[in-house]
Amino acid sequence: MTATQSADRQTTVPQDIRVGVIGVGRMGADHVERISRRIKGARVSVISDYLRETAEKVSAAAPGSRVVDTPEEVISAEDVDAVLIASPGQFHRDQVLAAIAAGKPVLCEKPLAMNPSDAYDVVLAEHGTGRAYVSLGFMRRFDAGYGQLKDALDAGELGAPLILNCKHRNADVLPGFTNVHMVYDSAVHEIDAISFFLEEPVVSVQTLTPRSTENAPEGLSDPMLLLFRTASGTLVTDELYVNTRSGYEVRTELVGSQGSATIGQESGLVSTQLPGGRWGGAVPADFRPRFLDAYDAEVQAWIAAVADGTNVAVRSATAWDGYAAAAVCEAAEQSLSADGAVEITLRERPS
Ligand SMILES: NC(=O)c1ccc[n+]([C@@H]2O[C@H](COP(=O)([O-])OP(=O)(O)OC[C@H]3O[C@@H](n4cnc5c(N)ncnc54)[C@H](O)[C@@H]3O)[C@@H](O)[C@H]2O)c1
Numbered sequence: 313m314t315a316t317q318s319a320d321r322q323t324t325v326p327q328d329i330r331v332g333v334i335g336v337g338r339m340g341a342d343h344v345e346r347i348s349r350r351i352k353g354a355r356v357s358v359i360s361d362y363l364r365e366t367a368e369k370v371s372a373a374a375p376g377s378r379v380v381d382t383p384e385e386v387i388s389a390e391d392v393d394a395v396l397i398a399s400p401g402q403f404h405r406d407q408v409l410a411a412i413a414a415g416k417p418v419l420c421e422k423p424l425a426m427n428p429s430d431a432y433d434v435v436l437a438e439h440g441t442g443r444a445y446v447s448l449g450f451m452r453r454f455d456a457g458y459g460q461l462k463d464a465l466d467a468g469e470l471g472a473p474l475i476l477n478c479k480h481r482n483a484d485v486l487p488g489f490t491n492v493h494m495v496y497d498s499a500v501h502e503i504d505a506i507s508f509f510l511e512e513p514v515v516s517v518q519t520l521t522p523r524s525t526e527n528a529p530e531g532l533s534d535p536m537l538l539l540f541r542t543a544s545g546t547l548v549t550d551e552l553y554v555n556t557r558s559g560y561e562v563r564t565e566l567v568g569s570q571g572s573a574t575i576g577q578e579s580g581l582v583s584t585q586l587p588g589g590r591w592g593g594a595v596p597a598d599f600r601p602r603f604l605d606a607y608d609a610e611v612q613a614w615i616a617a618v619a620d621g622t623n624v625a626v627r628s629a630t631a632w633d634g635y636a637a638a639a640v641c642e643a644a645e646q647s648l649s650a651d652g653a654v655e656i657t658l659r660e661r662p663s
Contacts, residue, residue: 329618330357332392334383334407335399336370337361339421342600343396343611348374350608354615357391362399383407387414394618396611397421398449401496405430408631412437412445417623419614421449423500424634428642431635432659438631439662444622447614448629450504450637452562454609457575459627461566462509464573471570473510475547478502479576481561482554483597489529494536494552495519495644502538502550503640505564507633512543514636517644518653527555538644539653559595560602632661 331347331354333340340361347354356374360383361367367379380386383403387395387410395411397404397420405425411418412434424446425431438445452458464470480498489497506514517540521533528534535553542548563576584591596602613625624630636658643654 329354329615330391330393331355331396331615332358332360332386332389332394333396333398334360334386335362335397335403335421336367337398338600340396340398341370342607343398344370344374344377346608346611347396347615348377351612351615353619354394354611358386358389360386384410387411387416392416394418394615402426405434408434408446409437412441415441415445417445417447417614417618419447419449419611420634422504422629422634423496423638423641424448424631425638426496428635428639428659431631431638435631435635435662444624444630446631446634447617447624448631448634449610450501450508450629450633451603451606451610452501452505453508453606453627453629454613455603455606457578458505458508458564458606461564461573461575465509465566465568469571470566470568470573473546473566473568475549475567476506476509477565477567478505478548478550479561479563480550480552480554481556481558483557483559484527485554487529489532489554491521491531491533491536491648492645494532494534494554495538495648496641498552498554499536499538499550499644500637500641501562502548503540503637503644504629504633506540506542506548506640507629507636509566510542510544510546510548512546513658514540514548514640514656515543516541516653516655517640517647519644519647521648525553525555527557533648540640541653560598561595562602635659 344356347356356377359367359371360380371377371379395418397407401423408420520537538550540548565574579593582593617625643656647654
């Protein structure tokens with residue numbers, strides 16, 4: 313091969329997308345590890361965290377990355393092509409708006425914002441550019457089981473969807489977790505699942521609080537039941553129980569007019585070697601092992617979309633999905649202190 317041929321060949325090798333990551337606590341560090349070691353076509357170039365030493369520690373395990381002091385520096389950095397936001401939810405609106413203003417695609421962890429009005433600001437800002445920039449981290453859309461159920465529904469195999477039953481369980485939650493977190497942090501995943509599976513708006517939600525477990529901290533209603541109704545009349549139940557002390561479980565059953573289907577009953581390894589003459593398996597400790605493949609698929613699909621210029625993967629949640637979820641969360645929160653269901657009216661969707 314001549315030197316010219318060699319140079320030509322080098323210029324046609326696709327460059328890695330350089331990702332700037334904002335917030336590298338539990339979720340952000342997990343994404344840095346994923347981009348650095350498990351997915352193709354990307355590398356982490358710049359990191360920031362409110363705690364500089366946290367950023368330094370995570371950066372040390374991400375070859376070629378450097379640390380800056382502020383989210384603004386990440387977003388404006390010349391060696392950042394795309395931004396991944398995993399800071400706490402109250403900072404998402406401003407950080408996503410800054411990424412849009414800089415013309416950089418952004419994958420933002422859920423929630424898009426802490427209220428519908430802030431989320432709608434993002435919808436309008438993105439719409440104003442005439443381009444898609446915002447992907448939202450509802451990773452279950454990339455889970456294999458979710459995909460199979462969605463495909464079965466779309467193919468008409470289950471007939472008309474009548475009832476969607478969701479269960480969401482955690483071993484425990486961090487101190488300070490309240491009923492509001494139960495809605496905005498936990499139920500928000502099932503709220504997006506409604507959009508994903510049924511592709512229609514939620515028109516009302518009622519939040520029910522049965523007797524709490526003795527494991528729940530003072531003031532937290534755990535378990536909690538949310539009852540949604542969609543525009544076409546499908547009912548959705550979401551049973552949340554976040555102090556089971558056992559592990560992380562997410563199950564979904566769709567009851568259709570022609571059949572029903574359940575996902576999330578993966579048993580993994582079932583062993584007969586347990587002590588005491590028992591058999592059984594393990595429950596994942598938290599969301600990371602349970603949805604590892606879904607997170608990988610989500611970030612890989614995002615990188616592919618950034619590389620081909622579409623910016624948002626086909627199955628990904630968008631800014632509009634983030635706004636719709638925020639509107640339902642707000643109504644669910646209101647329902648905690650209301651008598652009965654609270655209705656939801658979405659604002660106009662920009663065409
Ligand atoms: N998709 C999922 O399944 C999933 C799971 C867990 C968390 N999340 C989301 O990820 C986000 C982060 O959650 P987490 O569990 O990693 O929380 P965390 O508290 O472990 O990490 C947040 C990090 O952000 C840093 N930080 C705080 N303020 C910041 C700011 N203004 N700018 C930059 N960094 C800042 C903190 O120092 C911390 O290191 C949240 O929005 C959460 O809802 C999503």
